[in-house]
Amino acid sequence: MTPTSPSLFTGYAAAWIIVFVWSGWLIVSRVAENSGLTIYDLAALRYGLAALVGVPLCYFYRDWQKLSLKQIAGLSFILGPIYILCVFAGFLFAPAAHGGIFMNGVLPLVGIVIGFALFGNRPSQRQTWGGVLIFVSALALGLDRSGAGTENAWVGDLLFMVGAVFFSFYVVLSERWQINAIQIIFCGTVVNAVIYLPIWALFLPSGLAEAPAGPLLLQAIYQGFVPNLMGLLFIAHASRRIGTVSTSSILAAVPGMGGLLGWMILGEALSGVSLVALGMLTVGLLIAVRSRRPKPWV
Incomplete structure (x- = not known):
């Protein structure tokens, strides 16, 4: 397959589209507070609307039936309301750039720690060095309050880290259990919609009825x-066409792109220290994700 083949082109295009999709999600989630919607509404939109597509898919493609009850419960919990509510709450305190840094950016590091602690998976030398760079840069970004935008940004950073831990468990277990797309949709969307939506409708505060149409449509x-x-x-297309290593390497651009979009769209400036640390973080990500063939982050 030549470097100019259509398959390679569409693979690289798909991977870069995901960079903009995830970076854009950071911005959209950051401005959700101004839409009148609560974080509970955002979670309801995430599970409820995705389930409209997920339920027919899971009805026709029944790979989810191959999962054990323990696997369904585990994946559904990891991708469930606690995870996503921590993430949405983080945007109430911290800039969009910090979401990319303390969620996407530290995923390889947290994944290495979880893999070693639970399954004895020893990181390679390159993974170790990449993890050290990620840790140092994340620590510098967390301690640098000059460009954080709010004195309580550390609260958001901690909430993002909780989200990263949840999602890292998902990455580790999905690779170990060889989870496919339908199984992810079933556990991450359908099961959580069935559990969460009644609780949200009956007990949780909502601004859905008063939200302006434009912001509501954007968030929906x-x-x-x-x-x-x-x-x-x-991500599935990119992984098939250019491989998981190339896909994951491109996705390492998400924290930097999130910071750039946060500055361009929201006026969230990063200090000089944060910019240097963000560069170190990107280098650490590239080293960590290219040292093995990881399952892509989804």
Whole structure:
């Protein structure tokens, strides 16, 4: 297959689309507070609207039936409301750039720690060095309050880290159990919609009825369909066409792109220290993800 083949072109295009999709999600989630919607509404949109597509898919493609009850419960919990509510709450305190840094950016590091602690998977030398760079840069970014935008940004950073731990468990277990797209949609969307939506409708505060139509439509489309369903399909295509190593390497651009979009769209400036640390983080990501063939982050 030549470097100019259509398959390679569409693979690289799909991977870069995901970079913009995830970076855009950081911005959309950051401005959700101004839409009148609560974080509980955002979670309801995420699970409820995605389930409209997920239920027919899971009805016709029944790979989810191959999962054990323990696997369904584990994956559904990891991708469930605690995870996503921590992430949405993080955007109430911290800039969009910090979401990319303390979620996407530290995923390889947290995944290495979880893999070693639970399964004895020893990181390679390159993974270790990449993890050290990620840790140092994340620590510098967390301690640098000059460009954080709010004195309570550290609260958001901690919430993002909780989200990263949840998602890292998903990455480790999905690779270990060889989870496919339908199984992810079933556990991450359908099961959580069935559990969460009644609780949200009956007990949780909501601003859905008063939300302006424009912001509501933006959040509905982006939270409900773009990252979960569109992201899943594009990552699967990129992984098939250019491989998981190349896909994961391109996705290392998400934290930097999130910071750039946060500055351009929201006016969230990063200090000089943060910019240097962000560069170190990107280098650490590239080293860590290219040292083995990881399952792509979805």
